[in-house]
Amino acid sequence: MNKREVVFTVNGETRRVLVEPRRTLADTLREECGLTGTHLGCEHGVCGACTVLVDGQPTRSCLMFGVQAEGASIRTVEGLAAPDGTLNPLQRAFWENHGLQCGYCTPGFLMLATWLLERPTPLDEEELRHVLSSNLCRCTGYQNILAAVRAAARELDRWTESAPA
Amino acid sequence: MDGIGARLKRFEDPALLRGEGRFAADLDRPGQLHMRVVRSSIAHGLLRGVDASAALALPGVAAVWTERDVADIPRIGFRMMGLTHLEPYRQPILAQDRVRYVGEPVAVVFAEDPYLAEDAEELVLAEIEPLPVLLSATEAPRDFSATHGTEAAVLRKSYGDLDAAFAAAAHVVELELSVGRHSGVPLETRGALAYLDEEGVLRMLGAAKVPHANRLALARMLGLDPAQIHLHEGHVGGGFGIRGELYPEDALACLATLRLGRPVKWIEDRREHLMAANHSRQQTHRIRAAVDAVGFVLGADVEFFHDQGGYVRTHAVTVPDLAAAMLPGPYVFPAYRAVGHVRLTNKTPGGTYRAPGRYESSFVRERLMDAVAERLGRDPVEIRRINLIPREAMPFDRGIDTLGTPLVYDSGDYEKLLDKTLRHVGWEALQARLAERRARGERVGAGLALFVEKSGLGPFDDVRIELDRAGRATIATGAASVGQGVATALAQVGAEALGIPAANIRVIHGQTDAVSRGMGAFATRVTVMTGTAIAMAGEKLRQKLIAQVALLLQRPADRLELVGGVIRATDGSGASVAIGDAVAACLAETGGDALCEEASFESHHMTYPYGVHMAVARVDVETGGVVLERLMAGYDMGRAVNPMLVEGQIAGGLAQGLGGALLEEFRYDAEGQPLSITLADYLMPTANETPEIDVLLTEDAPSGIGLLGVKGAGEGGTTAVGAAIAAAVDAALGGRVFVSKLPISPAQLRRWMGDSA
Numbered sequence: 029m030n031k032r033e034v035v036f037t038v039n040g041e042t043r044r045v046l047v048e049p050r051r052t053l054a055d056t057l058r059e060e061c062g063l064t065g066t067h068l069g070c071e072h073g074v075c076g077a078c079t080v081l082v083d084g085q086p087t088r089s090c091l092m093f094g095v096q097a098e099g100a101s102i103r104t105v106e107g108l109a110a111p112d113g114t115l116n117p118l119q120r121a122f123w124e125n126h127g128l129q130c131g132y133c134t135p136g137f138l139m140l141a142t143w144l145l146e147r148p149t150p151l152d153e154e155e156l157r158h159v160l161s162s163n164l165c166r167c168t169g170y171q172n173i174l175a176a177v178r179a180a181a182r183e184l185d186r187w188t189e190s191a192p193a
Numbered sequence: 194m195d196g197i198g199a200r201l202k203r204f205e206d207p208a209l210l211r212g213e214g215r216f217a218a219d220l221d222r223p224g225q226l227h228m229r230v231v232r233s234s235i236a237h238g239l240l241r242g243v244d245a246s247a248a249l250a251l252p253g254v255a256a257v258w259t260e261r262d263v264a265d266i267p268r269i270g271f272r273m274m275g276l277t278h279l280e281p282y283r284q285p286i287l288a289q290d291r292v293r294y295v296g297e298p299v300a301v302v303f304a305e306d307p308y309l310a311e312d313a314e315e316l317v318l319a320e321i322e323p324l325p326v327l328l329s330a331t332e333a334p335r336d337f338s339a340t341h342g343t344e345a346a347v348l349r350k351s352y353g354d355l356d357a358a359f360a361a362a363a364h365v366v367e368l369e370l371s372v373g374r375h376s377g378v379p380l381e382t383r384g385a386l387a388y389l390d391e392e393g394v395l396r397m398l399g400a401a402k403v404p405h406a407n408r409l410a411l412a413r414m415l416g417l418d419p420a421q422i423h424l425h426e427g428h429v430g431g432g433f434g435i436r437g438e439l440y441p442e443d444a445l446a447c448l449a450t451l452r453l454g455r456p457v458k459w460i461e462d463r464r465e466h467l468m469a470a471n472h473s474r475q476q477t478h479r480i481r482a483a484v485d486a487v488g489f490v491l492g493a494d495v496e497f498f499h500d501q502g503g504y505v506r507t508h509a510v511t512v513p514d515l516a517a518a519m520l521p522g523p524y525v526f527p528a529y530r531a532v533g534h535v536r537l538t539n540k541t542p543g544g545t546y547r548a549p550g551r552y553e554s555s556f557v558r559e560r561l562m563d564a565v566a567e568r569l570g571r572d573p574v575e576i577r578r579i580n581l582i583p584r585e586a587m588p589f590d591r592g593i594d595t596l597g598t599p600l601v602y603d604s605g606d607y608e609k610l611l612d613k614t615l616r617h618v619g620w621e622a623l624q625a626r627l628a629e630r631r632a633r634g635e636r637v638g639a640g641l642a643l644f645v646e647k648s649g650l651g652p653f654d655d656v657r658i659e660l661d662r663a664g665r666a667t668i669a670t671g672a673a674s675v676g677q678g679v680a681t682a683l684a685q686v687g688a689e690a691l692g693i694p695a696a697n698i699r700v701i702h703g704q705t706d707a708v709s710r711g712m713g714a715f716a717t718r719v720t721v722m723t724g725t726a727i728a729m730a731g732e733k734l735r736q737k738l739i740a741q742v743a744l745l746l747q748r749p750a751d752r753l754e755l756v757g758g759v760i761r762a763t764d765g766s767g768a769s770v771a772i773g774d775a776v777a778a779c780l781a782e783t784g785g786d787a788l789c790e791e792a793s794f795e796s797h798h799m800t801y802p803y804g805v806h807m808a809v810a811r812v813d814v815e816t817g818g819v820v821l822e823r824l825m826a827g828y829d830m831g832r833a834v835n836p837m838l839v840e841g842q843i844a845g846g847l848a849q850g851l852g853g854a855l856l857e858e859f860r861y862d863a864e865g866q867p868l869s870i871t872l873a874d875y876l877m878p879t880a881n882e883t884p885e886i887d888v889l890l891t892e893d894a895p896s897g898i899g900l901l902g903v904k905g906a907g908e909g910g911t912t913a914v915g916a917a918i919a920a921a922v923d924a925a926l927g928g929r930v931f932v933s934k935l936p937i938s939p940a941q942l943r944r945w946m947g948d949s950a
Contacts, residue, residue, distance in 0.1 A: 050308065064219035065212020067430070069380045070463040074872035077380055105212035119210040123202055126841050130676025131209030132216065132380040132430030161881035164872065166380045166431050167676060168841060169848030169910075170880040 036097040038063065039107030047094040053087075054078045056094030057104060065105040065135050069164065076163030079136040080104045086143045105135035108142065118142060118180040127176035129167035136163050141177045150188040151181045195696070196689030197901065200837040203681040204696070205674075214428040217384030217399035222456035225386070226255050228446055229310035230459075231300035231317045232469065233292035236328075236539040236865025238321040240288050243300045247316040253305040254313045256453060258445075260299070263287050266448065267414050269439055271509040272406055273597070281341045282537060284504035286414075286441040286448075292321055293503030294541050295867050296468030298441050303449055303457065326865040330500035330536040331477050343537040345501065346510055350517045352592040353528030355483075358492025362483035366564050372553045372915065372935045374475035374500065375857035377546045377849075378877060379675075381430020382466045387446045388456035393421070397447055400424035400703065402437025402673050403713035408705045410439050410507075411447055422447070426703025432675025433849070434545035434715065435471040438507050442469075467870045471544030472859055475500035476516060476553045482561055483528075488569045488576045492528030495520060495557065499535045502542035510535050511596065512543065515550030515647075518595035522558050522645045523607045523803060524580040539865045545715070547849060548908040551644065552915060556935060559642035559916035563923065564930045573920065574615070577643055581607045588897075596650060596716075602801045604894040605829070611643065614805040614827030617889045627809070627924070636812040637822070638928075640920020642913035645803045648830075648905025649721030649898055651796040655708055656726040659787035660734055662780065664693055664758055664773035667787075668730075669701040671711015672723040677907065678838045679719055685834050686724045686901065690731025692755040693772060717905030720834055721800055725899035730792035737788065738775040745770060745778060800896040802904035804828040806847070806913045809884075810921035814946065817939030819855055819922055821884040828888065828909050831895040832902040839906040840888045846910015847886050852878045853911075854918040858936050 031046040038061055045060040052071075057063045057080070066089055069077035073091040080089045081103040108116050115123065118141055128134045137160065144151055144159055156177060165173060181187035195201045208214060231243075245257035268283035288299045299319045304310035327335055327343060334344040359365065385399040395417065400407060404424040412419040429436060442459055449457045461469070478497040482490050499513040510533075517531035546552075562580070566573040582589050584606040591600040615621075623639055630637050657669045668687050672679055680700040688695040701707045702714075712718065735755050742760040743750040746768060754763050761769035770778075776788045809823040824847045833839045856876040860868040869875040895902030919932035922942070931945050 048308065058218075063212070064216075065214070067214075067216065067381070068218065069382075070872045072463065072871050072873070075380060075463075105210075109211045113207070113211060115207060115210055122210055123206045126203070126837050128206060128209060129678065129841060129845060130379070130381070130429060130431045131205070131214050132428075132676070134209055135212050138210070157880050161879040164380060164877055164879060166378065166433070166849070166877065167845045169844035169846075169886055170878075170883045171844045171886050172841060174880060 032095055034095050034098050036100045036102055038102045039104060049093060049095050051094045052090050053092040053094050053097055054089035057089060063104050063106050067132055067135055069133065076140065077133050077136040079139045079163065081139055081143055086140050105138055108138060117183050118145060121176040121180035125172045125176040125179055127168065127172040133163060133165045137165065137173055144177065145181055145184055145186050150186050152188050152190040154190055195694060196685055197832065197834050199685060199835060201681060201685060201695060201835055203678050204684065205678060205680055216381055216428045216430055217386065218460045220386045220398050220427065221458065222386060222388045225456035225458045226303040226305065226453065227307040227310045228449060228457050228459040229302045229314040230298045230442060231302065231314050231319065232465065233288060233295055233297040233299050233319065233321065235292055235321040235323055236295050237326045238292050238323045240290055240292055240299060241320040241322055244318040245300060248302055248313040251309065251313050251316065253309045255303045257317060258287065258301050260287050260289050264289065266444065269441065269507065270410060272507050273509055276509050279345055279505050279509055281338060282345045282505035284441060284506060284542065286444045294539055295865060296465065296541055297503060301445050303453060326539040328538055328540065328861055328865055330498040330534065330538060334536055337537055344534055345505055345537055346535040348510060348513055348517050348533035348535065350593045351530035353492060355492045355494055355528045355530050358483040358528040361485065361491055363486040364484040364568055366482045366484055366561065366568055368560060368564055368933065369479050370557050370560050370933050371477040372474050372556055374472050374859040375853045376471060376473045377433025377435040378875065379431025379433055379436050382461040382463060383436065383440065383442065383470060384460040385443055385446045386456065386458045387450040389450060395422040395447060395450060396425060397443065398425045398427060400426045400437065401429040401675055402432055402715055404673060404703050404705050405671055405711040405713060407439045407443065411444060414444055415448060415451065423706045426673055429675045432714065433547045434549060436675060437673065438471060438544055463872060464870045467875055468541055468867045471506060472502060472541045473512065473543050473546035473549060474553060474853065475543065478557045480557055480561055482565065484565050488565050488571055488579055490524060490526055490565065490580055493526055494530050496532045499533055500538050500540065500543065501535055502538055502540040504542045506542045506544050508544050512545055512549045515595055516554040518593055518600050519551050519645065519647065520554035520558055521591065522555060523582055523643050525582055540861060547846060548911040551646065551912045552850065552853065555642060555644045555913040556915045556919065559913060560919060560930065563920050567930045578608060578611065598797055598799055601798060602645060603798065603897050605801065605803050606893050607643065607803060609893055610803065610827050610829050610891060611805055613891060614807065614889060617827060618807055618825055636814055636925045637809065638921050638924025639807065639809045640917050640924055641805055641807040642916035642920060643805050644913040645801050646909040646912055647799045647801055648717035649796065649800040650716040650718045651722060653793055653795045654712055654722040654726045655710060655791065655793045656723060656730050657708065657789060657791045658730045658734060659789045660776050661787045662773050662777045664771060664776065665697045666691060666693065667699045667701065668727060669707045670723050671708045671713065672719045673703040673714035675714055677842065679714065682720055682834045682838060683723060683727060686727045687731060690728050691734060693758050717907035720903050721896065721899050721905055722794060722796065724834065724901050724903060726792050726794040728900045729794060730790045733790040733792060734788060737779060738772065741779045742770045742775050794899065796898055798898055800898040800904045802828065802830040802906065802909055804909050806917040808917040808921040810918060810925050812922060812925045812942065817943035819937060819942065821851060823884050824851065824886045826888050826910060827891065828906065829891045829893050830904040830906050832892050833890055834903060836890055839890060842906045843888045843910035844886045846908060847914055848878050848883045850911040850914025851883065851918065854915040854935050855937055856882065
């Protein structure tokens with residue numbers, strides 16, 4: 029099948045790749061860019077393991093073709109830590125709160141939560157559960173993922189207590 | 194101090210958080226081919242032939258194999274030996290003559306690119322003549338083959354005088370209860386990368402759970418000397434019992450590497466996973482119990498039907514065996530008989546899933562307790578209390594075996610844990626609040642369920658510890674990690690044994706070339722078995738170092754101790770020697786880079802943790818939907834190596850148990866076509882369906898098995914969740930016992946509500 033050239037940025041770096049039009053963005057990132065931190069859990073848009081940020085929006089990279097990313101600015105889990113590997117506050121909160129076990133769903137949750145924490149409106153419990161329910165985790169029972177994002181939101185001054193029910 | 198008992202952050206995490214994990218799909222070898230399996234679209238039929246010509250004509254397709262190409266490869270065997278009566282039910286790596294479930298491999302494609310391999314797969318045409326399908330284990334058995342029926346085995350376990358129990362009974366309670374077909378469904382699908390190294394040794398990456406056993410099994414199947422094959426575990430995206438078993442695809446990838454002379458990579462897709470990896474749980478039970486006038490169960494007689502699917506896989510009859518043996522749980526049950534029918538059907542083959550056999554039988558036992566309470570008009574907690582095995586009866590010998598070991602509960606104080614749990618949740622106040630809400634018209638209620646778990650299955654574990662001149666240790670184990678934090682927990686055990694920081698200990702697991710034999714990670718065994726072997730080897734090293742320092746310092750060895758990385762006098766006087774210097778002193782005589790000790794721990798008894806699960810459920814009468822407001826576990830495991838990791842295991846287990854209770858089911862249509870082949874159809878709990886979870890860990894009954902007092906915690910989150918949720922739903926609807934089937938689907942619940950109205 030004919031390949032097409034696509035140019036986009038990933039974690040601030042310009043990438044120029046040749047891909048078949050049918051190649052998913054997830055496979056493009058993993059195979060063409062060598063960024064295997066983005067994981068595939070279902071390839072049909074349910075589990076959210078492959079979530080990356082495309083032009084600031086959380087996106088299931090299994091449901092988007094690489095060629096659709098022309099000109100886009102993409103962020104993946106590899107872009108979260110400092111260049112020397114120092115974890116950012118969200119990653120650190122996952123570590124400190126035991127927010128991961130096998131770690132397979134973790135990059136997707138990290139990118140989804142990154143989006144949540146970068147929004148202008150502060151985060152509350154209801155919104156936190158609602159948004160994080162778009163991704164699946166099979167190990168943790170979610171308690172520590174929620175705790176980790178809560179902790180990061182507090183540290184980053186993005187948390188607001190919900191009105192009592 | 195970060196030894197046993199510390200809530201130590203995991204060493205595994207930073208790499209995973211940076212996206213630097215190395216899962217199977219992340220690995221490549223130069224020149225690799227990509228494998229794609231062609232699967233049967235028919236649930237039962239005669240395989241008349243496979244036409245691969247169109248696929249072979251595609252540029253970039255290296256090979257397509259069908260049944261004839263692998264007819265010489267033995268079928269996949271069982272890990273337990275001596276099960277010749279089950280051999281006719283073993284699965285071939287590609288269907289031979291007949292297909293027995295949708296998803297069964299019938300051919301396999303090898304191509305230069307994974308997308309191309311999928312294109313080619315679609316061009317392979319299998320000609321299958323359909324046969325009638327058998328989809329229920331409660332239907333009469335049929336012919337499996339010309340010589341064997343679909344009832345592969347009948348398991349029997351019994352003790353006590355059942356006739357006398359029923360003769361003395363004031364009440365007889367009968368129930369039919371079933372648990373639906375569901376499974377582990379890890380977020381990472383299966384995968385393998387096989388290649389030949391420079392020495393011609395076949396290596397398979399992507400192994401998990403039981404690399405050593407699978408290495409030997411693959412060597413036998415492929416006709417290799419075991420020295421010619423090694424298996425390697427990288428990061429594993431969840432295990433839960435199903436990942437890491439030996440499946441046809443593992444053998445196909447290895448065989449192709451040998452025959453085609455190129456690395457072969459196989460990554461399963463989710464649709465394949467849901468119809469090809471082990472299913473579990475599907476069992477229907479008919480139980481009759483003899484009960485005395487106060488609610489003490491005098492005897493229980495259970496017959497059950499285990500829906501094994503199309504073949505008997507690597508576990509053979511482990512699941513129904515555990516179901517039969519562990520059904521009585523924490524209760525006395527003076528007389529008991531279980532008859533388990535293991536029956537083949539035209540569905541995906543079954544295997545173990547977290548708390549195998551116990552999730553099913555705990556549902557049965559705890560429903561029985563609720564039914565006894567209902568019959569006698571007594572409180573369900575009190576009925577449980579009078580049936581509990583008392584602490585004084587420990588160790589408690591059931592008089593039956595499971596998994597080849599005698600079923601002897603080594604320690605436990607079940608009533609104490611029940612009381613602690615009730616106090617922890619504020620049971621009476623909770624019940625009062627719920628009664629108030631029900632009075633206001635809400636359908637809300639609480640239920641609880643008790644259970645006994647098992648852990649520490651032997652028969653052995655070996656470790657080798659190497660301690661270097663910098664005081665850093667490497668522990669090579671035959672254990673495996675499926676994402677549960679093995680490297681951290683075992684380093685903590687090593688830290689305790691060696692008196693050095695856990696961060697200075699590297700744990701090797703899942704590599705068959707690092708330790709010659711190993712049992713892997715299943716049956717909640719690693720902390721008990723591998724942990725004890727580490728403590729033993731650590732003790733040998735400790736003694737060696739102290740003896741050396743005794744010479745150096747001219748002090749008696751029994752006045753020296755190894756703590757905090759130094760060897761010093763127990764009274765703190767005089768000089769101390771850093772552990773690395775003591776190692777150097779030992780090595781001055783012998784040479785070498787590291788001081789090395791090995792140990793092997795053998796055990797032929799399991800150790801039995803236990804717990805209580807509690808759920809609060811709210812029912813929407815209009816929709817039949819169930820909302821869980823709370824899930825809680827009280828769990829006694831003797832001693833927790835890392836309570837944070839244990840709580841994580843329990844919370845994750847509770848969520849999986851809730852999935853099986855309310856959401857997850859592999860459904861089939863009347864032709865045996867699977868209906869749950871996407872994650873939009875096979876529903877797993879999200880953060881919305883999973884309520885607040887809290888975990889009460891207690892250490893009241895240390896294990897007498899192993900050196901650490903530890904019992905396992907891998908499965909105890911899951912065991913009785915289904916039973917607890919069923920009781921909570923009953924309570925929400927007014928207290929009658931009518932949940933008789935899991936999962937409790939909205940449609941089913943509306944039918945039950947209609948029946949009881």
